[in-house]
């Protein structure tokens with residue numbers, strides 16, 4: 001059983017491990033909601049400083065580049081909320097209490113109705129940051145909703161109405177996407193120009209054909225997800241209640 005299409009919320013917050021993760025996981029949904037007037041904010045846990053295959057890369061410059069790219073990507077989604085950077089070192093993210101506090105603080109401050117994140121229970125996942133970022137969104141939600149966690153925040157507690165986890169092994173929810181929302185997702189992903197080679201496999205030599213292959217892959221993934229609910233395109237999530 002897969003539920004379909006939440007009511008478009010007033011505010012949404014999507015938490016990703018690295019710049020670009022949120023766009024891969026929920027870009028079309030966020031674009032559709034932003035278009036409908038939802039205030040979309042993004043929270044990126046790490047600085048993206050290991051996101052290159054260039055062994056001689058200036059990683060300080062890469063961090064600044066990736067923040068700028070993330071802001072461009074948010075604009076491509078039509079997101080009008082904040083882009084928050086926790087700034088943890090790429091590859092070293094752990095769901096420690098300090099990081100949980102920071103995510104909970106962002107939830108209490110931005111007060112999203114729907115929260116997105118990596119599924120921390122996904123099997124066979126290699127990247128430790130994706131696991132830790134998933135853990136952070138779950139633990140951050142629990143801390144944000146209950147008033148006696150992190151009272152030092154000086155902020156009212158807040159419980160989002162829904163938690164949608166991307167990269168889930170077993171999807172329980174679909175958000176339908178229109179063509180323009182899938183194209184906005186692609187535009188947002190392509191704003192991460194520093195990731196063309198390492199993530200999108202677009203090399204300088206054959207950029208045109210490889211870029212087109214990447215776009216086709218994203219469109220195909222959206223179409224495959226759409227078939228689950230008999231629609232042309234969608235994104236799939238594990239939907240969790242936020243009161244357990």
Ligand SMILES: [Zn+2]
Pocket residue numbers: 017018021130
């Ligand atoms: Zn990532």
